[in-house]
Amino acid sequence: MKTISKENYLKIIFSREEETGKPITTTYLADKLNVSKAAITDMARRLAAEELIAYERYHGIRTLPKGKKLAVEVIRKHRLWELFLLEVLNMNWSEVHDEAELLEHTTSDKLMNRIDKFLGHPKFDPHGDPIPNRNGKFPKTAKRMSLLESAEGKKYKIVRVNDASKDVIDFLSKIGIELGSEITVKKILPKNEGALIKNGRRLHSISGNIAAALFIAPAEKGRKR
Amino acid sequence: MKTISKENYLKIIFSREEETGKPITTTYLADKLNVSKAAITDMARRLAAEELIAYERYHGIRTLPKGKKLAVEVIRKHRLWELFLLEVLNMNWSEVHDEAELLEHTTSDKLMNRIDKFLGHPKFDPHGDPIPNRNGKFPKTAKRMSLLESAEGKKYKIVRVNDASKDVIDFLSKIGIELGSEITVKKILPKNEGALIKNGRRLHSISGNIAAALFIAPAEKGRKR
DNA sequence: CTTAAAAGTTAAGCAATCTTAACAATAAAG
């Protein structure tokens, strides 16, 4: 059965997994949810029984497709509510989060779609976080390459080059990169000290400067059209 | 502690008490809430322990001030949400009730006041039911005297006379009744067969016709100003 | 007034979500 508690667990598990790419620990969840670690283990068993998560004793939690879907629905509701409360009802920035935290669990999909429509199908909430659409798809979001440590190993598309200086342009054209190029991020050094990317078969080292100028968005998966 | 379940119990207990003026029975609640009678007894003990209701074994439930206050808050939220969903979000008449049933328990007073303001402090919901204001006061509602069986013994004010025929006007003036008069309802006969009212010290018998033409609203309580 | 039907209560138990305390596994440090 779907409960408020379970929705909250899944929401946090999902978000954390997106952030780290690693299994979520008991301690992290106990902290975030303000409950004992025993409570986490307990719930983990129940969520696993419903195939919402994969849970391996002593080795953390991962979401399964069903759990992911539920989590995304809750996140969608949360973000739409935040926007709605802020923009339509003129609530304060500071109040909006807690309010949405409550409403997100008692809002039907139908109502949520009404609100979505009312707001003009927004893609981002007041914090700039992406709002998944009614099918659970997140809008592609472009970020500075220099800030993308978490996403190493994945394919990205260059969507903006935030620097028009000759040096930068020249360097990029020299290594065969232009707007729309698809590259693979191999390594992002912390503190904006550059990056390692792969363009086709060639591996290139990028300075911090340039990594900060390049805005990249996840490349489409699946077959090309 | 305040829970969704308790709010629902109180809401129904309060409404039923307003309607009948009598203690609420276990069977009635079990029916309304779709739970066993044992569950009602159980909850009654818990609500009584919190002084939300007065509960006497085998003799039903009455609300206490604290419970009344809570119930009115929930009713206010319910009705405001219904209006909001219908008018602002264009939801269907049929969907609005169930949706409000959920939202009413997860909406802060602050948010509710925003919605109230957004709607222009409405006094009635889409069903015509009165919406209590933020202090829990219901707007005075005028009703045909012929339909007010429930309210015998109380003081009312004549707020509308929905019949301009000479006979009616003459009769009323003969017994000393005009717009604004305060009378006490002594007896309302069912099937619109008339009423017995007291105007000052005099007792008058009213025909069904006239009882249907007189719109009355609860008289103000407390000291006159 | 008695008695059967209706209404209400109690007892035992279950599921969900917690808690604390004791114990077990893993990871980190030497």
Next chain:
DNA sequence: CTTTATTGTTAAGATTGCTTAACTTTTAAG
């Protein structure tokens, strides 16, 4: 590679809100 600190699990128990079944009180009918 052992030892210890950290992390995680289990067991037992509490609370909320239910259920069913057995029992008690009240009400209504004769």
